Amino acid sequence: MGSRRPRAARPAAVSAIGSSEPAAQPDAAGPGSSPEKGSRPGGDVLVKIRGLSFRRGSQVVLHRVDMDIRRGDVTAVMGPSGTGKTTLLKLITGQLRPDAGTIEVDGQSVHTLGKTALFRLRRRMGMLFQSGALLTDLNVFENVAYPLREHTDLGPSMLRKLVLLKLEAVGLRGARDLMPSELSGGMARRVALARAIALDPDMILYDEPFTGQDPISKGMLVTLIRQLNDAAGLTSILVSHDVDETASIADHIYVISHGEVIAQGTPREIAADRSAWVRQFMDGLPDGPVHFHYTAPPLADDLLQRGVA
Amino acid sequence: MLLDGLARLGRSGLGTLERLGRAHLLLAGMVLGVGEVLRRPGLLVAQLFNIGVLSMLIIGVSGLFVGMVLGLQGYYVLAQFGAAESLGVMVASSLVRELGPVVTALLVAGRAGSALTAEIGLMKATEQLSGLEMMAVDPVRRILTPRFFGGVLAMPLLAAMFSAVGVLGGYFVGVGLLGVDSGSFWSQMQSKVDFQEDIVNGVIKSVVFGVVVTWIALFQGHDSVPTSEGVSRATTRSVVHAALAVLGLDFVLTALMFGE
Numbered sequence: 001m002g003s004r005r006p007r008a009a010r011p012a013a014v015s016a017i018g019s020s021e022p023a024a025q026p027d028a029a030g031p032g033s034s035p036e037k038g039s040r041p042g043g044d045v046l047v048k049i050r051g052l053s054f055r056r057g058s059q060v061v062l063h064r065v066d067m068d069i070r071r072g073d074v075t076a077v078m079g080p081s082g083t084g085k086t087t088l089l090k091l092i093t094g095q096l097r098p099d100a101g102t103i104e105v106d107g108q109s110v111h112t113l114g115k116t117a118l119f120r121l122r123r124r125m126g127m128l129f130q131s132g133a134l135l136t137d138l139n140v141f142e143n144v145a146y147p148l149r150e151h152t153d154l155g156p157s158m159l160r161k162l163v164l165l166k167l168e169a170v171g172l173r174g175a176r177d178l179m180p181s182e183l184s185g186g187m188a189r190r191v192a193l194a195r196a197i198a199l200d201p202d203m204i205l206y207d208e209p210f211t212g213q214d215p216i217s218k219g220m221l222v223t224l225i226r227q228l229n230d231a232a233g234l235t236s237i238l239v240s241h242d243v244d245e246t247a248s249i250a251d252h253i254y255v256i257s258h259g260e261v262i263a264q265g266t267p268r269e270i271a272a273d274r275s276a277w278v279r280q281f282m283d284g285l286p287d288g289p290v291h292f293h294y295t296a297p298p299l300a301d302d303l304l305q306r307g308v309a
Numbered sequence: 310m311l312l313d314g315l316a317r318l319g320r321s322g323l324g325t326l327e328r329l330g331r332a333h334l335l336l337a338g339m340v341l342g343v344g345e346v347l348r349r350p351g352l353l354v355a356q357l358f359n360i361g362v363l364s365m366l367i368i369g370v371s372g373l374f375v376g377m378v379l380g381l382q383g384y385y386v387l388a389q390f391g392a393a394e395s396l397g398v399m400v401a402s403s404l405v406r407e408l409g410p411v412v413t414a415l416l417v418a419g420r421a422g423s424a425l426t427a428e429i430g431l432m433k434a435t436e437q438l439s440g441l442e443m444m445a446v447d448p449v450r451r452i453l454t455p456r457f458f459g460g461v462l463a464m465p466l467l468a469a470m471f472s473a474v475g476v477l478g479g480y481f482v483g484v485g486l487l488g489v490d491s492g493s494f495w496s497q498m499q500s501k502v503d504f505q506e507d508i509v510n511g512v513i514k515s516v517v518f519g520v521v522v523t524w525i526a527l528f529q530g531h532d533s534v535p536t537s538e539g540v541s542r543a544t545t546r547s548v549v550h551a552a553l554a555v556l557g558l559d560f561v562l563t564a565l566m567f568g569e
Contacts, residue, residue: 093443119445126443133440147444150451195444 046071046203046235047092052101054087054259061087062259064101074229074236076250078243080281080290084259085239086130089205092237093125094118105203123151126196126204130211132188134180140167140191141176147198166194170224186217190224197228203235204228210242218242222249243282247271255281257290332528335449339527342447342454349455356459360421360523364467367416372404372471375412376478379403383479384487396489397498400479401472405502405511406567409472411559414518417464418551422526425456426547429530430540438531453527460526464519465512472511510566517562518555525551 047069054062061084069075077085090096092103094110103110108121134143144163148154154162167173170190180188189209196204206225210218226249229236240246247253247267255263255270255278263270263278270282280288296302346353383399429452432438438448476498483489502508526547533543 090439095439095442115447119447122443122445127440129436129440129443131436133436135437135440136435147446150444150446192440199444 044071045069046106047237048102048104049092050102052088052091052103053099054084054091054096055099056087060259062091062098065256065259065261067254067261067264069235069237070252071235072229072233073251074226074238074249076238076240076246076253077256078240078246078253078281079256080241083256085241085256086207088256089127089207089237089239093122093127093205123199124202126199126201128189128192128196128204128206128209130208132180132185132192134183134188134192134195136180138180139176140172140178140180140183143180143191144195144198147195151199162198166198167191169197169228170194171220184217186213186220189213189217189221193221193224193228197232197234200232201234203237206236206238206240208240209238210240210245218245221245225249243284257281328532331532332524335453335528335531336524338449339454339457339524342450343458345450345454346458352451352455353458353462356455357463360417360425360456360459361463361466364417364420364463365470367420368413368467368471369474371412371416372409372474373478375408375471376400376404376475376480377482379408379475380479380482380487384483384489393483393487393489394493395497395501396479396483397476397494397496398501400483401476401498401502402507404472404475404479405507407559407563409468409475410511410515410518411555413468413471413515414464414522414555415552417460417467417519418522418526418548418555421460421463422522422551423544423548425460425523425526426530426533426544427540429453429456429527430533430535430543433531433533434535434537434540449531453531457523457527460523461516461519464522465515468511468515468518506567510562513566514559514562517558521554521558522551525554 045068047067049065049067049069052062052065052067053060065088067077077088079085087096091098092105092110094113097111105121105125108117110118110121113121135146138146141163144166145159148159148162152159164173164176167176170193172187172190172194175183175187175191180191183191209221209225213221222245225236225238228234238246238250247270250267253263253265253267253270254261257277263273263275265273270278273279273282277289279285280290379400380396383396383403384393387393387395387399429438432448432452438452441448441451480491480494484491484494529543529547529550530540533539
């Protein structure tokens with residue numbers, strides 16, 4: 001993570017939405033939109049996943065997954081609910097242990113690290129949970145200040161300035177005194193995002209950031225994710241099943257189904273993929289390789305109770 | 310059929326052993342985290358308030374009523390043998406040796422233990438514990454350890470309060486209502502209640518109960534299934550397991566301390 005690339009063509013500073021040009025214009029976010037694309041040196045991979053398998057009981061959640069997450073990119077992992085996307089994030093951050101395979105983050109094999117080394121690595125990662133995961137007994141300011149208080153010896157004045165800057169970046173400086181219970185879902189996620197970037201991480205992982213958001217909040221988050229990634233020189237992993245929003249800001253997309261990577265490429269390549277499964281997911285078709293009906297005996301047998309308990 | 314039954318029994322046994330292992334690892338983690346509490350005494354003070362101060366009302370009221378009942382029942386029994394003047398000894402010994410530590414532990418398990426389990430369980434269900442881990446903060450050290458030591462320290466203090474209020478309750482009933490001599494009540498108590506034998510042993514009991522009740526409450530919350538039903542079940546288990554553990558341990562400790 002030490003060899004972060006400069007991203008000169010992106011906004012130079014993290015600023016509140018509305019106070020700068022949005023970076024996530026559909027035209028700019030598609031394949032090849034990153035100015036450094038193509039000039040990236042080979043092997044510039046921050047997260048390298050090889051042969052990753054994970055089971056929960058008898059259920060196979062991930063099966064021999066290979067992925068490369070490149071530095072500076074917004075990499076999206078897409079797929080329907082229950083295909084192991086959140087599990088993948090938890091494996092990358094060392095919250096779960098794989099049954100087979102390896103995950104290397106900046107050259108360090110995550111699952112061979114001791115607790116201290118793992119925590120040191122996590123200080124360089126931020127994660128935005130689906131629920132926000134804000135500490136409910138602390139107000140917005142204290143939630144964002146929490147990692148700074150835990151890991152730095154900053155004085156009160158500097159800490160206040162830093163927290164206000166982080167809140168300004170997500171447009172919620174004015175909400176600093178609110179409690180988490182007083183925030184809307186979108187605001188809670190933006191506060192969680194401010195907290196995730198409090199320690200200036202090198203990588204940020206988003207777990208379904210758009211789920212349950214109204215169009216305005218969704219638009220804000222889409223813009224914010226791209227802006228933060230580029231202005232702060234982050235590497236982002238975005239797990240989502242919101243096709244349009246994710247494709248509009250991703251540099252690279254992995255589509256997974258039943259725990260396996262079934263397609264990968266730039267948003268344009270994925271859009272041009274003709275495989276039935278990818279088309280069903282990307283176009284939101286109700287029937288296809290993923291059946292509308294859950295496996296069941298024939299309807300007539302069921303209705304006439306032939307051989308059915 | 311028989312093999313299936315054996316397999317189920319084996320799985321259940323292995324599951325129980327696994328849970329016991331996790332519980333002991335958690336206990337070790339909390340005990341080893343004592344440094345965190347010493348570095349940040351504010352965390353401990355907050356938990357002493359939550360577990361101790363907020364339990365004072367229920368402990369005080371319960372202690373008063375238990376003491377009053379002891380005064381009433383003790384008087385009727387002792388009066389049959391012409392030993393009503395020994396009421397103070399009987400009330401104080403019963404409270405300090407047994408009822409103080411045991412009833413306090415049961416009440417704390419019900420009030421503070423269930424709250425601890427629900428709090429930790431909900432923190433797990435709402436991903437707050439995972440969020441802390443992702444901020445490179447160990448939730449066991451930062452969240453559970455201060456609560457554990459808060460519970461361990463609060464229990465003997467609450468038990469002492471329970472016993473003190475109980476003695477006053479016995480005094481009101483025995484001396485105030487039933488006419489036992491006030492001087493005899495206090496002087497016999499002073500001469501017969503032994504500091505080492507009664508009070509220190511009572512304190513040891515309540516410290517042990519403090520460890521067990523808080524440990525069970527925190528483990529149940531930390532190990533709960535992160536759903537509303539899972540947290541609800543964990544809260545019930547926390548109170549039931551803690552109550553049974555307190556009563557069982559009380560017998561063992563009593564046999565060790567006061568047995569011949």
